[in-house]
Amino acid sequence: MEDPQLHKIAISGPTLASMIQRFSSSLGDVDGFLFGHVTQITPSNLSDDSSSSDSDSQLVATITGFFCSGQNLSFYDSLGRVNSLRVPSPNNHQHHNLIGWFSGRRQSPLRPSLREFSVTNSLSKTPQFRFSVKTSSQSLTNQTLTPSVFILFTTPLTDQLIHTHQYRAYQLHASNKLSSSSSLPSPSFHAKSLDVVNIGPAFRGHYGSFTPNCALPLLNCDTRNSCSAMNVESLTSHREKISDQKQLDSCAEGFRVETLSRLMGPEASSYTGAVEDLYEKMLAKIDSLARLVETSSDKVLELENHNRKLRFKVARSSGLE
Amino acid sequence: MSGGDGFPPFISAQLHYLMNHFPHFIKVDKVWSGSKYSGNLDRFTLLIPYCLDTIKWDILYNAEFPFASPDVIFGPEDEDFHPFLLTGDEGGGGEGGLNAIKNSLCNWNNKDPSRLLALIKDLRDQYTAYQRKRVGEVDDERVKFEISTMFAREGIEMHMSSGVEKVQSEEVKFAVPLMDLNINKMVVGCPWRHEQKIYLQVVYPVNRKYMSAPSAPRLKLMSTPELKYMFSIDDVKLPTWLDGMCMAEYLPHLEESLERQVSEAVTLIDVRRHFIEALAPLLGRPVETDSVFYRKTMFFVASGAFSFMVQMFLSTQFPKQQPAMMLQSSMYFNANGMPIKSPLLSEYPWSPRWDTSQMAERIFEFVADESLNFRKYCSEGHLQH
Numbered sequence: 001m002e003d004p005q006l007h008k009i010a011i012s013g014p015t016l017a018s019m020i021q022r023f024s025s026s027l028g029d030v031d032g033f034l035f036g037h038v039t040q041i042t043p044s045n046l047s048d049d050s051s052s053s054d055s056d057s058q059l060v061a062t063i064t065g066f067f068c069s070g071q072n073l074s075f076y077d078s079l080g081r082v083n084s085l086r087v088p089s090p091n092n093h094q095h096h097n098l099i100g101w102f103s104g105r106r107q108s109p110l111r112p113s114l115r116e117f118s119v120t121n122s123l124s125k126t127p128q129f130r131f132s133v134k135t136s137s138q139s140l141t142n143q144t145l146t147p148s149v150f151i152l153f154t155t156p157l158t159d160q161l162i163h164t165h166q167y168r169a170y171q172l173h174a175s176n177k178l179s180s181s182s183s184l185p186s187p188s189f190h191a192k193s194l195d196v197v198n199i200g201p202a203f204r205g206h207y208g209s210f211t212p213n214c215a216l217p218l219l220n221c222d223t224r225n226s227c228s229a230m231n232v233e234s235l236t237s238h239r240e241k242i243s244d245q246k247q248l249d250s251c252a253e254g255f256r257v258e259t260l261s262r263l264m265g266p267e268a269s270s271y272t273g274a275v276e277d278l279y280e281k282m283l284a285k286i287d288s289l290a291r292l293v294e295t296s297s298d299k300v301l302e303l304e305n306h307n308r309k310l311r312f313k314v315a316r317s318s319g320l321e
Numbered sequence: 322m323s324g325g326d327g328f329p330p331f332i333s334a335q336l337h338y339l340m341n342h343f344p345h346f347i348k349v350d351k352v353w354s355g356s357k358y359s360g361n362l363d364r365f366t367l368l369i370p371y372c373l374d375t376i377k378w379d380i381l382y383n384a385e386f387p388f389a390s391p392d393v394i395f396g397p398e399d400e401d402f403h404p405f406l407l408t409g410d411e412g413g414g415g416e417g418g419l420n421a422i423k424n425s426l427c428n429w430n431n432k433d434p435s436r437l438l439a440l441i442k443d444l445r446d447q448y449t450a451y452q453r454k455r456v457g458e459v460d461d462e463r464v465k466f467e468i469s470t471m472f473a474r475e476g477i478e479m480h481m482s483s484g485v486e487k488v489q490s491e492e493v494k495f496a497v498p499l500m501d502l503n504i505n506k507m508v509v510g511c512p513w514r515h516e517q518k519i520y521l522q523v524v525y526p527v528n529r530k531y532m533s534a535p536s537a538p539r540l541k542l543m544s545t546p547e548l549k550y551m552f553s554i555d556d557v558k559l560p561t562w563l564d565g566m567c568m569a570e571y572l573p574h575l576e577e578s579l580e581r582q583v584s585e586a587v588t589l590i591d592v593r594r595h596f597i598e599a600l601a602p603l604l605g606r607p608v609e610t611d612s613v614f615y616r617k618t619m620f621f622v623a624s625g626a627f628s629f630m631v632q633m634f635l636s637t638q639f640p641k642q643q644p645a646m647m648l649q650s651s652m653y654f655n656a657n658g659m660p661i662k663s664p665l666l667s668e669y670p671w672s673p674r675w676d677t678s679q680m681a682e683r684i685f686e687f688v689a690d691e692s693l694n695f696r697k698y699c700s701e702g703h704l705q706h
Contacts, residue, residue, distance in 0.1 A: 027357050028385035072383065078390040078426045079405070107353035108364055108394065109379055115392045118405055157353065186406055312359075314387060 003124075003145050004133075006038070007058035009169045010195045015063060020165050022068040023104035023153050027308065031075075032068035033088060034100045036061060038133045038145055059133060061099055061149055061171075062197075072103065080118025084126055097131035100149025110154050110168055112189055120172045121187055124148040148172040150189070169194040327352065327362040332382050335437035336365070342438050345370040346515055346546070350377065356384050369445060372480040372496040373522050373543050376448070380437070390429030391437070393444065398482075404447040418443045455481040456493050461527040463567075464493050470569040471497065495523040496543075497568070500576050500583070507587045508551065510613050517548045519579060523568065537562040550614045552586035553637050586637060590614055592677075593635050599681035604631065604688070621651075624692040628652070629699075631688055640680065643671035648691065653699040661699050666691065 023030050038061045067088070069075070075086035088098060101123060103116050112120075123129065124146040133143040150170045156163065170189040262271050326333055340347060350366040363384035368375045379394040395402050404422065422443045430436060456479040457468060471477055480494040497520060504517040524539040540562065542554045560574055593615035597607060604620040608630070611617045620631045630649040636642045648663040655661055669687045671680075 025357075028355055028383055029381075071386070073386070073389055078429060079423055105381065106355045106357075108355070108381055109397075111394050111397060111400070113379075113381065113392045113394045114404065117403055121406075157351075186401075186403070188401060188403075308385065311385065311387060 003148060003173065004059055004143060005173055005190070006061050006149070006171045006192055008193045008195055009061045009063065009149060009151075009171075010197050011063040012197045013199060015066065016167075016194075016196055019066055019068065019102065019104075019151075020153065020167075022070075024155075024165065026068075026070055026104070027304075029072040029103070029105040030068055030070060031072045031101060031103045032066055033075075033098055034063050034102055034147075034149055034151065035065040035067070035096050036063040036099045037097055038062075038099065038131075039136055040133050040141055040143070041136050059145075063099065063149075063151075065096065066102065072105075075101075076115075076119045076122065078115065080115040080122060082119060082122040082126060084128065087123075087126075087129070098129055098147045099131075099145075100147045100151070102151040102153065104153035106155045107157060108154050109157070110152060110166055112150065112152060112170065116150065116152070117172075117189065120148065120150045120170075120189075124172050124187070149192075151194070167194065327354075329361050329363065329384055329387065331387050331431040332363060332384075334434040335431075338434040339438040339441060342435070343441070344515065347441075348375075354384070355381065359384060367441070369441065371445065371448065372452070372478040372494055373520055374480070374494075378441075378444075380441075387431050388429070390426045391440070393440075395448075399448075402448060402451050404444060404451075418446045422447070449478055452481060453479050455479075459491075459493055459527055461493070461525070464525055464527060467495075467525070467568050470567065471495070474498075491527050493525045493527055495521075495525075495568075497521045497523060497572065499572070500580055502580065502583065504548070504583060507584070508590070508613065512613055513547050515545060515547070517545045519544045519548070519554060519583075521572070521575065537564075537566075549637075550616060551590065551637060552583055556638065557582060589637065589639065593639055595677050596635070596640070596680060597633075599677045600684065603681055603685040622688065622692070624689065624696075627692065627696045629692065629695065640673045643667065643669070644684070646684075646688070648688075648695045650695075650699045663691075663695050663698065 019032075022032075038059055040057050040059055042057045076082045101119065103113075103119075126146070129147050130144045131146075132140040133145060135141055148171050150172065151167055152170070153165060153167045155165055169192045171192050172187050173190050174187045262268070328336065336349070340349070347370070348368040350368050352362045352365040354360050354362050355364055361384040363382040365380055367378050367380060369378060376399070377396050381392045381394065383389050383391075404419065422440060425436060425440055425443070456464065459465075459481065468479075474497065476498045478496040480496075482492050482494060499519045499521055505511045505513050520543050522539075522541040522543055524541075526536070540559055542557055542559060544552075544554045548554070557579065560571070560578070562571060590613075597610060597615055597618050600618075600620070601607065604622055607618045608621050609617075609619045616635050616637075618633050618635075620633070622629055622631050628651055630651060632647045632649060634645045634647075636645075645665050645667040647665055650661045653661045670683060675683070
């Protein structure tokens with residue numbers, strides 16, 4: 001079964017920037033997963049030239065998220081064989097498919113290595129990671145793809161350049177090379193352009209087809225305290241409403257939405273104190289969360305340094321033998 | 322923490338073992354570090370000889386994870402070389418070599434210094450098989466025929482170079498090792514670490530379908546670099562390639578004549594030695610002599626109160642070509658504090674037909690005459706400063 005070729009790979013600026021940030025703050029080489037979706041788009045064919053009819057629809061892979069392991073060899077062995085237990089299991093969220101992986105290594109050529117080829121090959125041969133291609137109207141097509149995207153990050157080999165990081169995107173794709181007729185199509189890397197969304201004039205028309213993807217649930221809360229519409233709605237939606245209200249209440253620190261109405265009009269001045277109180281409570285909560293994050297990052301850093309020391313100890317002792 | 326050369330000891334040990342034990346002359350081109358803080362070097366570019374050229378492979382260790390096996394990045398023109406995709410029946414390297422690579426990478430042992438050598442050797446074998454396969458797929462009658470006749474030759478290497486985006490400039494390159502001789506064994510006190518070999522480079526242009534008769538291939542004789550101390554392949558005149566010829570016809574004649582020339586070059590070592598020995602009664606015992614190939618020798622000569630050194634350079638063509646000499650003062654120095662030297666003297670009476678003792682006598686006479694000129698040259702040069 002041959003997978004279709006991607007036309008290009010798109011990534012948002014912040015996602016790309018945070019990948020580069022993770023890579024550049026790591027101790028050594030890193031790898032990780034790429035998440036996103038592949039969409040089939042039909043480019044508006046306004047040109048008179050009808051010869052390019054074969055490329056009617058194009059596949060665009062959009063990277064919406066990533067996971068960086070902070071080291072390399074995190075989900076494969078030194079031969080590049082993927083250990084599927086260490087790969088996040090595919091969930092049914094259609095925006096969050098595993099579409100490939102990335103590798104970041106300092107001071108090395110910007111070409112896939114022996115191991116990187118094998119990892120991509122192994123990943124794209126695992127049937128359980130197969131996912132469906134969507135159309136531009138978000139419905140699923142019967143086309144499927146495997147995680148075959150690979151993005152390579154390196155730092156330049158000379159320091160005379162003005163950039164500090166470089167990247168290249170590939171799709172692993174089986175194709176018949178022109179020469180041999182007898183041999184089977186063997187997979188090879190095909191360089192793909194990596195479009196940074198929202199950068200450059202090409203994206204001016206992008207907003208027309210924009211559909212926001214939000215990971216937060218849409219909170220279905222009733223601001224009016226009415227029971228009039230309730231009896232028409234089903235019991236399940238009522239339950240949903242109650243649970244959503246509970247979520248909202250946990251954030252609101254006992255401050256009820258209805259009270260907001262008193263902020264308007266003559267009573268307003270007497271209620272500012274209540275609102276300030278709410279903000280203070282919220283700030284205290286955020287502050288304690290920040291402290292929690294701080295102490296846990298501290299512990300992580302401590303452990304990382306400890307591990308590093310142990311590794312160096314091992315390296316030193318092994319070199320002396 | 323690092324082993325003097327900037328590498329952590331476990332990498333340093335494997336790299337040195339590779340450099341000292343690889344059958345060909347291997348070179349480290351550039352070194353890099355992949356760590357953010359430690360600055361430990363852990364990646365480098367290797368220049369590996371292949372098919373009378375070099376291939377550049379990058380070896381990436383990870384100083385942060387010493388137990389991990391290294392990764393390899395092949396050259397930019399070899400992006401289709403995927404050793405793990407090759408199957409056993411695709412020639413030279415074979416499945417055994419491939420399994421060896423896989424086992425080695427799987428059970429990497431950073432304490433075993435020979436591991437990198439084995440990995441590079443096995444990968445190079447796979448690369449040889451890969452190139453052989455590519456050449457075998459070339460749609461060119463002559464190349465197909467040449468491969469069929471030369472397949473049995475041992476150690477032949479092939480390379481397919483596709484020019485930049487142009488089918489027209491595709492070339493098939495063969496490196497054919499010549500003569501089944503062990504040249505190292507022919508030299509007494511052989512100093513060479515690598516086996517010395519002479520190769521014929523044969524380049525066939527391919528895919529020029531519009532041409533009716535295949536043109537002669539480009540031929541070039543090449544040798545391992547150290548061989549030149551004894552035998553210079555630049556002096557060899559290649560037999561002409563006749564129209565419609567093939568390698569199987571061409572090679573036997575070439576090898577025959579080369580074998581003769583190499584054994585002659587070996588006997589010339591003795592001729593040079595005898596000549597230097599014949600000089601000793603006249604010029605005194607040499608101060609210094611290249612005692613393997615007898616290409617260089619130095620005498621300390623005193624002519625009255627004036628004493629100087631005579632450096633003598635003998636080419637591989639000696640006695641056809643007379644020795645070149647340079648006189649060097651032991652008393653007079655120029656402004657830079659360097660001893661004053663004569664220009665290279667290579668024009669003086671000489672005949673290759675003289676016998677050794679006559680050659681020595683004539684050299685002695687010439688040195689005696691020249692010493693007067695050199696003395697004058699020295700005192701003038703000295704006075705100027």
